[in-house]
């Protein structure tokens with residue numbers, strides 16, 4: 001397997017870190033318009049090939065090329081891939097770019113829109129994928145991406161809102177965990193233990209919902225003992241319009 005990754009910023013590095021847990025260094029080739037500190041580290045500590053010219057990526061004849069370049073430059077960078085093998089699948093992680101825009105540059109190329117999230121760095125990501133018509137068998141793509149986390153094939157219409165929830169969502173959860181940490185510190189817990197407690201609780205709550213398939217409001221009802229402490233906290237969240245704030249956050253990011 002050979003995988004090219006174009007754009008070695010936060011998302012590119014998260015994907016590389018996840019793939020390094022499951023693939024060999026020589027299976028990866030990294031390209032950025034200039035060598036940055038992260039690329040130097042990958043080159044020196046993992047002996048990964050790093051380049052600043054995309055022709056080297058094309059010459060490597062990769063199975064997949066993943067674009068994690070900024071959305072405004074991604075279509076321009078794709079112009080450099082016109083001689084890419086017709087067998088290579090492009091995975092475009094740039095938010096807001098359509099399959100039609102990519103195929104206008106690279107006609108008949110197998111392309112998938114990809115919305116990864118930062119937890120791919122620890123192989124617990126959520127990856128939304130929308131395929132174009134030149135991909136007849138999704139299995140090789142799903143099998144490759146499952147190294148990084150849970151893979152969901154969506155239509156292109158669903159892909160946008162799915163990706164907003166899963167791609168932007170980690171930042172919303174991070175804000176929630178930071179607030180939990182502050183509350184714990186305010187009440188005397190040390191900062192490290194406060195963050196460990198918050199992360200463990202969020203991970204456990206997510207696992208419970210995922211493994212039981214029970215709706216979150218039903219799970220919430222199981223925690224709120226009648227006359228107990230949790231319902232007082234839930235009422236405080238409702239008084240501060242917590243649900244409305246979350247819905248507004250998703251809609252603001254999706255806009």
Ligand SMILES: NC(=O)C1=CN([C@@H]2O[C@H](COP(=O)(O)OP(=O)(O)OC[C@H]3O[C@@H](n4cnc5c(N)ncnc54)[C@H](OP(=O)(O)O)[C@@H]3O)[C@@H](O)[C@H]2O)C=CC1
Pocket residue numbers: 006007008009010011012031032033034036067068069070071073077093094095115116117118167168
């Ligand atoms: N961050 C996230 O959680 C997610 C991000 N994405 C998508 O990933 C993409 C990157 O986001 P993010 O990693 O946050 O952004 P960053 O700014 O952290 O990374 C962008 C990278 O692209 C490089 N770059 C800029 N211009 C070019 C170019 N012309 N050719 C090659 N590389 C270039 C930058 O290099 P330099 O800094 O040296 O200029 C940088 O390394 C975006 O399209 C975003 O929508 C998708 C899902 C989640």
Ligand SMILES: O=C(O)[C@@H]1CCC=N1
Pocket residue numbers: 095167168
């Ligand atoms: O903030 C952004 O635009 C990107 C897309 C999803 C997560 N980060």
